[in-house]
Amino acid sequence: MTDTLTLLKTRRSVPPIAMTGPAPTPAELDAILSVAARVPDHGKLAPWRFIVIEGDARLKLGDAIAEIFVQDNPDAGPDRIEVERKRLALAPLVVAVVSTAAPHVKIPMWEQEMSAGAACMNFVIAANALGFATSWLTGWMAYDRRFLDRLGLAGHERLAGLIHVGRGKPPEDRVRPVLADIVTRWSA
Incomplete structure (x- = not known):
């Protein structure tokens, strides 16, 4: 098995709260x-873009998250508000992947x-x-227009994901789908 297959078979998400530094260097991030x-x-549209959120920017954007959260949850306690404020500060780096998909004469939005x-x-x-x-x-x-505006997304753009990056030990593997349950073979 190649190293790529080993990586794909063993990769696990690590919760941001379990991440430490250091973040990737500028060369590693590039x-x-x-x-x-x-x-x-x-169609070579590059229907996505990246927003790097690092250092104090994670905390400033966290303030915006907490502010929006309080608007919708005025009875939330300080501990809960702090959870929202620190959402992007747990990992040393967060990268927002933005879908810039837009109507196109040849390329369906779904493909973008x-x-x-x-x-x-x-x-x-x-990574x-x-x-x-x-x-x-x-x-x-990711679905709140107020947050997306603060992040700088245009009206038609959507957030495909916030990818948290750091160092940390992956948790134990979870149960994966049984191939017999998810694979069929088409026949005429």
Whole structure:
């Protein structure tokens, strides 16, 4: 089995709360992002983009998350609000993958959206190949226009994922689907 197959068979998400530093160096992050951008992309549209959230920017965006959360949950206690505030500060690096899919004369939106999902997965695989732990998450804020506006997304853009990156030991593997339950063979 190749190293790639071993990685794909053993990769696990690590919860951001279990992550430590250091974050990828600028060169490592560039390598990860370069791999993330090498995905199927019908029409060469690059229907995705990346927003790097690091350092104090994680805390400032966390303040925005907490503010929005309190608007919708005015009775929330301080501990719960603090959980929301620290959402992006647990891992040393968070990268937002943004789907920029838009109507196109030849390329269906669905294909563009799947390309953004593939960019997320390539990012995760590349980061793991370099020895980092990752967790590809969304959460309520990925669907909240106020948060998306703060993050700088245009009206038609959607958040494909917030990928948390750091160091950490993966948890034990979870139960995976049984192939017989998910695989069929078509025949005429």
